Each structure stands twice: as structure tokens, then as C-alpha cells.
Amino acid sequence: MRLTICFAVTLLIAGCGDEKPAEPTHQDSQKSVMPDATAVSVTNGQAIYVQSCLLCHQHDGGGVPDMQPPLVDSAIAGGDADVLIDLVLRGIGGKPPSLPASGKYAMVMPGVPQLTDQQIADLLTYIRQEYVQAGPISPVEVAAVRAKLE
Amino acid sequence: MLATTTILAATMLGCQPAGDAEISVPDGFTATVIHEGVGPARHMVVRDNGDVYVALRQRTDDGGIACLRDADKDGTYETIEYAGRVQGTGIALHGNWLYFGEDFRIVRFELPEDSLTPVGDPELIVSGFAEEGQHAAKSIDVGDDGRLYINCGAPANACQVQMRTPGSPGMDPCPILEYAGGIWVYDANKPRQQHTRDGVRYATGLRNCVAIDQKGDAVYAVMHGRDQLDSLFPQLFTPQQNADLPAEEMFRLEEGDNGGWPYTYYDGGRDERMLAPEYGGDGKTPAEKGKYTEPIQAFPAHWAPNAILMYGGEQFPEWYRGGAFVAFHGSWNRAPEPQAGYNVTFTPFKGGKPSGDYEVFADGFAGSDEIRSPRQAAHRPMGLAQGPDGSLFICDSVKGTIWRITYTGGDE
Numbered sequence: 001m002r003l004t005i006c007f008a009v010t011l012l013i014a015g016c017g018d019e020k021p022a023e024p025t026h027q028d029s030q031k032s033v034m035p036d037a038t039a040v041s042v043t044n045g046q047a048i049y050v051q052s053c054l055l056c057h058q059h060d061g062g063g064v065p066d067m068q069p070p071l072v073d074s075a076i077a078g079g080d081a082d083v084l085i086d087l088v089l090r091g092i093g094g095k096p097p098s099l100p101a102s103g104k105y106a107m108v109m110p111g112v113p114q115l116t117d118q119q120i121a122d123l124l125t126y127i128r129q130e131y132v133q134a135g136p137i138s139p140v141e142v143a144a145v146r147a148k149l150e
Numbered sequence: 151m152l153a154t155t156t157i158l159a160a161t162m163l164g165c166q167p168a169g170d171a172e173i174s175v176p177d178g179f180t181a182t183v184i185h186e187g188v189g190p191a192r193h194m195v196v197r198d199n200g201d202v203y204v205a206l207r208q209r210t211d212d213g214g215i216a217c218l219r220d221a222d223k224d225g226t227y228e229t230i231e232y233a234g235r236v237q238g239t240g241i242a243l244h245g246n247w248l249y250f251g252e253d254f255r256i257v258r259f260e261l262p263e264d265s266l267t268p269v270g271d272p273e274l275i276v277s278g279f280a281e282e283g284q285h286a287a288k289s290i291d292v293g294d295d296g297r298l299y300i301n302c303g304a305p306a307n308a309c310q311v312q313m314r315t316p317g318s319p320g321m322d323p324c325p326i327l328e329y330a331g332g333i334w335v336y337d338a339n340k341p342r343q344q345h346t347r348d349g350v351r352y353a354t355g356l357r358n359c360v361a362i363d364q365k366g367d368a369v370y371a372v373m374h375g376r377d378q379l380d381s382l383f384p385q386l387f388t389p390q391q392n393a394d395l396p397a398e399e400m401f402r403l404e405e406g407d408n409g410g411w412p413y414t415y416y417d418g419g420r421d422e423r424m425l426a427p428e429y430g431g432d433g434k435t436p437a438e439k440g441k442y443t444e445p446i447q448a449f450p451a452h453w454a455p456n457a458i459l460m461y462g463g464e465q466f467p468e469w470y471r472g473g474a475f476v477a478f479h480g481s482w483n484r485a486p487e488p489q490a491g492y493n494v495t496f497t498p499f500k501g502g503k504p505s506g507d508y509e510v511f512a513d514g515f516a517g518s519d520e521i522r523s524p525r526q527a528a529h530r531p532m533g534l535a536q537g538p539d540g541s542l543f544i545c546d547s548v549k550g551t552i553w554r555i556t557y558t559g560g561d562e
Binding site: 051052054055058059060062063064065066067091093094095101105106107108110114 | 207282283285286287305312314316378381384482485486522523525548
């Protein structure tokens, strides 16, 4: 049900001429050509997104003006994996080890260190595929960043 | 028939929707757009001579206060100028001074009798606010008593040990309440005051009251209730319950009052103050009776009350006089339910208390029936002001469109 809503909204956005490419980003259309492991990761990652991130970054990854940035086309979400993992583990704008806020948003982001390496890898693999069309992230990469933080 | 006004509906990402958005107001009222967009607006005030001042969230090259004048009084504001190297939410008039609330300091500008724009450098009135994210917007009001009232929103959702983290308990006592989560009052005429050293904590236990209006011997305020009940306590609250909890509370605050944040929240369905889950609550346990100030009205959850105006004019019919208009910015946190709010309500008052339930007074700002994310809203009501002739002004935060609502229904 939620998938259908996300898809419809994605189409709506794509249909009104925004700069995002109009290619379907809906996972079902890509599942068949994706390696199985990534497909499973994406499905699990989406559930974690709904539980831990959707509230702030919204059902379509578009964010809320002045409060939460969009993940769609985010250079950070699509950029260096270690930087992204670090950000999601530590959060932004809270007490240390949280990263400092950019000052552009009237909100802070909680880190999610309580999630397992596998959960964070799934979540970020989902976000990168759904919103920035970037490659997957593995639990090994998450574990390495987490080890450096501890 | 509804009186309507056509507005240009810019939607998310700058594309045009199928039809133009219209705002609706009750029979007998007329809504006129006096400016299509002065820039993303926060609060506004109208001077005795009719000049309009709007605080901008982000200042332009010329300034962060939009100043509008209708010199020939034909209802068209032909002059607009920008002034003041400031940006933020709060704006208030007091004598020949224009007060401005930036996120971390309150300043004032001299506003000479016949000048449309403020002159000179800003004079620092209060600084020293904690520079933390969340709820930093300082809404202000210079009260009937000549004192400066400041909303100091709490930089938190529910004062958890681990900010917005599932299951994390609340700090007890909540240390934030020493410097935020309340309304402070300062001398409006004394420069360089320090928060909290030179002020008085007027009322506490208020998460974030962007909507404040001091009238008579009270501050009328509407509070942004906490969020994330379901995502922080999934074993206690469902997403559906989170969409409807807690109520946004309207208070009539006297000095020393306590709105109960972060220890409690208000359940509008049960009509009862409840113990917050961070402090041992489970969604079923009421808060200790008599300990906290009761709301005088409960609004639906997450609507985000961003301005309140106690109507002191005579232009509107008797029903409206002394009542409260509230501008709701609209929710962002009701998923998976559609977002809600994006309207201006009216609550009739008698003897300092609501005499009936609220009614939606102006609607249609969002320009679409179903809003799933605030980005889809063409307009989001943000500021309210009353003109010298009793007209109601509304401004929005998306483009800074300004509407003037007049009563044209003739004699009652």
C-alpha cells in the first residue's frame, strides 16, 4: 500500500517538470535486473527508512523546507560511503559525537548507532538506489566506520 | 456563497498545478491579495497609519523587513521597500520603535512618525539565547503593559537523554526549562539585556509557542505539541495514534503558569493531560491533576500553530470581537496519514475564555485537497495582524503572499 503511494507521488513529481530525470525510480521495475542480495537489502532498507527516517525526510525523500533537507539528489547521500555512514551513525546538530549542524535547518538529526551494521547497510543501499541512483553499501563498510568511531 | 480570491498557486519545485488555488472565507467577508509575494514571510504587524511590516526568514540584499504602504488608501499597496539587516520570525511595534526577533537576539529600530522604513542601526535589546537547533525562532510581543514578551522554544522534542532516540527516557528535571521551553519577559526599553539574567520567566513548560499575543493581564499562546510518539515508543503508540496525538494546546497564561512540557502531553480525544512516555507514561496514564495549566482549547495534532491574534477591532461582526484567530502552518509529521492544517481558525471568546469550539475561518491556502508533504502546499499561513480599521491580515511562509480580509456583509 505504502509502495503504491510512494510510486504515485514519484510519478506526480516527475510529471511536473522538475529537474529530476523522469526515469522510474520505483524499485519493482529494477528488481528483476538487480542482483538478489541488493534487492533484499533494498526491501529491508525501505522498512527501516519508514520506521526511522520517513518522518523527517518524508515519504518521497523530498524533505521539508527549512527543516529537513531532501535526500533526492543529495550529494551527501550519493557521495563517499564512509562520510554517509558516519553521518547516519552520529547524527547532526546534537551533543557529541553528533556532527555540527550546517545552520541551514531548524531541526537536528538523531544518529542511529542502535541499528546493526546490516540494517544500516540495507537502509543506505535503499536510499542510494531510490533517491540518488548510487551503488550499494555493505555491512563491512559500516563496521569499519563504526570501529573508527569507538 | 463563499467569498473567494484567486491566488497564483506555485507548487513544489516551481511547477504549476492543474488549477489556481483559492482561499475561502465566510459569507460576508472578502479576501484580497495585497501582495503576491514579499519573500518567505514569518510574522507581520500593521502600524496605526496602515503601513504593513513583514519579518522575512532570509533577508534580501536590501533587508529582512518588507515595508508596505497604501498611500492613497485604495486598498492597493503600491509602495514596498525592504529594510533592516536582520532576518527571523518576531516583529512588534511599540511607540516609534520596530522590534525584531532574530533566532538568537532581539533588536529594535527607530521608526520615525512618517517614515515607512525603519532608520539607523539595530539597537540590541536581548541576547544570550542558547544557540541550539530546533525551535530557535523567537516570536515576540510588546504587551499592553509595555513589556517585551519572548517565546523561547525548547531545543528538543521531549527532553530525552538521547535526542529523538527510540526508548530514551526524559531528563528529570528537564534542564532545558532553566533557559528555554517557556515565555520570558524583558524591559522593552532597556538595551543589551542578557537572557536569562535580566529577564523573568513568565511561564514555563511550553515546548514552543510561536503563536503568542499579550492582551490585558494574560498571554494567549498556542503551543506546538511534541511529535514522534509512535517512532520513539512503537510498543505504546501506533502511527495512526501519532497522527492524532497530542493536541496543539491554546493557553491563557498568567505569570507563573506551567504548560506541562516535557512531562506531559494533551490528549484531545480523551480531553485529558497525559503522562509523557519519556516519563513513565503509556498512553493511558493521566498526568497528576492540578499540577499544570489546562489548555483553554485543544486543536488537532501537528497543525503547527504559528500565530495568534486576539481580535480587538470593530469592523467584524459581534461574534468575532475579542475572539482568537490562529494561523496554522500545516503539519509535516502525520505520515502515513495525509498532512493537515494549512488554515486560519477562529475561536469565539467571552470573559477571557473560549465560548465555543474553533471554526475554520480561512482555508484553501495549500491549493490541493490532499497534501502528503508540506512542499506540495502552495501557501502556508504564518503571520496574522490587525489593521487600524479592524481588517485582518494574513501572510504565508512559502512566497510571502499577503491577504487582507475585510467584512463587507453590511449591517448585522
